[in-house]
Amino acid sequence: MTVCDKVWVDLGARSYEVRIGQGLLTRAGAEIAPLLKRRRVAVISDETVSALHLEALRDGLGDIAVTALALPPGEATKGWPEFSRAVEWLLAEKVERRDIVIALGGGVIGDLVGFAASVLRRGVRFVQIPTSLLAQVDSSVGGKTGINSAHGKNLIGAFHQPSLVLADIDVLDTLPARDLLAGYGEVVKYGLLGDATFFDWLERDGPSLARGNKAARQLAVTHSVTMKARIVECDETEEGERALLNLGHTFCHALESATGYSTRLLHGEGVAIGCALAFELSQRLGLCSQEAPSRVRAHLKAMGMKCDLADIPGDLPDADGLIRLMGQDKKVVDGKLRFILARAIGEAFVADGVDMAVVRNLLTESLAQR
Numbered sequence: 001m002t003v004c005d006k007v008w009v010d011l012g013a014r015s016y017e018v019r020i021g022q023g024l025l026t027r028a029g030a031e032i033a034p035l036l037k038r039r040r041v042a043v044i045s046d047e048t049v050s051a052l053h054l055e056a057l058r059d060g061l062g063d064i065a066v067t068a069l070a071l072p073p074g075e076a077t078k079g080w081p082e083f084s085r086a087v088e089w090l091l092a093e094k095v096e097r098r099d100i101v102i103a104l105g106g107g108v109i110g111d112l113v114g115f116a117a118s119v120l121r122r123g124v125r126f127v128q129i130p131t132s133l134l135a136q137v138d139s140s141v142g143g144k145t146g147i148n149s150a151h152g153k154n155l156i157g158a159f160h161q162p163s164l165v166l167a168d169i170d171v172l173d174t175l176p177a178r179d180l181l182a183g184y185g186e187v188v189k190y191g192l193l194g195d196a197t198f199f200d201w202l203e204r205d206g207p208s209l210a211r212g213n214k215a216a217r218q219l220a221v222t223h224s225v226t227m228k229a230r231i232v233e234c235d236e237t238e239e240g241e242r243a244l245l246n247l248g249h250t251f252c253h254a255l256e257s258a259t260g261y262s263t264r265l266l267h268g269e270g271v272a273i274g275c276a277l278a279f280e281l282s283q284r285l286g287l288c289s290q291e292a293p294s295r296v297r298a299h300l301k302a303m304g305m306k307c308d309l310a311d312i313p314g315d316l317p318d319a320d321g322l323i324r325l326m327g328q329d330k331k332v333v334d335g336k337l338r339f340i341l342a343r344a345i346g347e348a349f350v351a352d353g354v355d356m357a358v359v360r361n362l363l364t365e366s367l368a369q370r
């Protein structure tokens with residue numbers, strides 16, 4: 001008998017459960033059926049995930065009729081053209097207001113499909129079936145949906161909570177090692193932002209998780225989702241505390257923009273580098289000990305992850321260029337950047353009024369090491 005952990009995201013009328021366990025895809029019909037008003041679902045995936053998992057999902061859905069669309073894989077999909085294609089397809093498939101749309105895929109698919117569901121007929125319900133570690137621990141939970149703009153990442157979107165999240169630990173077996181480790185960047189983020197004991201555990205058991213230990217994967221996903229659920233419950237629309245979940249993301253979004261949202265830098269890799277930079281910045285501002293950034297980088301290195309600007313292939317803009325790219329961050333208030341900094345591992349906070357000369361020096365020195 002496999003374990004299925006259940007995390008309730010308590011948001012009043014928008015509450016839902018995140019189920020985490022093995023074999024969820026193969027019993028998707030039983031999991032989703034209570035939500036259905038008619039036995040029909042529309043599934044949107046990408047071509048890679050669809051080839052790997054759509055048949056298993058169809059089998060798991062049993063006699064529930066399935067109509068499916070596969071979009072191209074990759075971050076470039078997360079823009080107006082594929083978004084519009086998805087919405088028009090849902091309309092052509094006559095998906096009605098009371099129907100359920102399923103997002104089967106990683107963060108790109110979850111964000112795009114969630115946004116499509118939020119605007120379709122002024123809002124239909126959707127189920128997230130996240131297939132990447134990154135999507136299981138972060139993007140499938142909390143209702144942030146959206147697409148990218150030429151002006152920056154995730155700048156067009158809506159808060160639209162899913163009705164259910166099914167995180168099947170087994171599907172992580174099919175992830176390329178690079179994608180799994182990129183998702184691990186978001187797992188580390190949870191330890192760094194609010195739970196030093198979890199970070200201790202990751203230092204010890206992260207390598208076993210990466211090698212495929214299912215119990216370690218289940219624990220890491222459940223713990224991350226529980227932390228995220230508690231934060232989202234307090235601050236669904238990111239007026240305050242939820243911004244902590246953006247630890248590492250101010251740097252990350254600038255780096256992703258600088259690398260053209262390409263495979264030069266995956267989102268989770270950017271988060272890992274961004275977390276290392278945020279801790280280094282905290283130390284330079286006298287907020288945390290020298291030991292903290294060293295420990296962060298040592299763990300990322302031990303996991304074989306990118307942790308420095310030097311680990312990003314190809315050219316990057318100079319420090320001022322990167323700071324300009326940070327200017328489109330959604331946390332900008334009155335044109336001023338807000339950073340997530342830390343007093344120690346597990347003690348992050350939102351910081352206004354950071355001395356940009358220190359940021360510039362940090363970036364200049366990090367770029368010089370390339």
Ligand code: GLY
Nearest residue numbers: 138142144242245
């Ligand atoms: N990924 C950050 C958030 O959901 O708030």
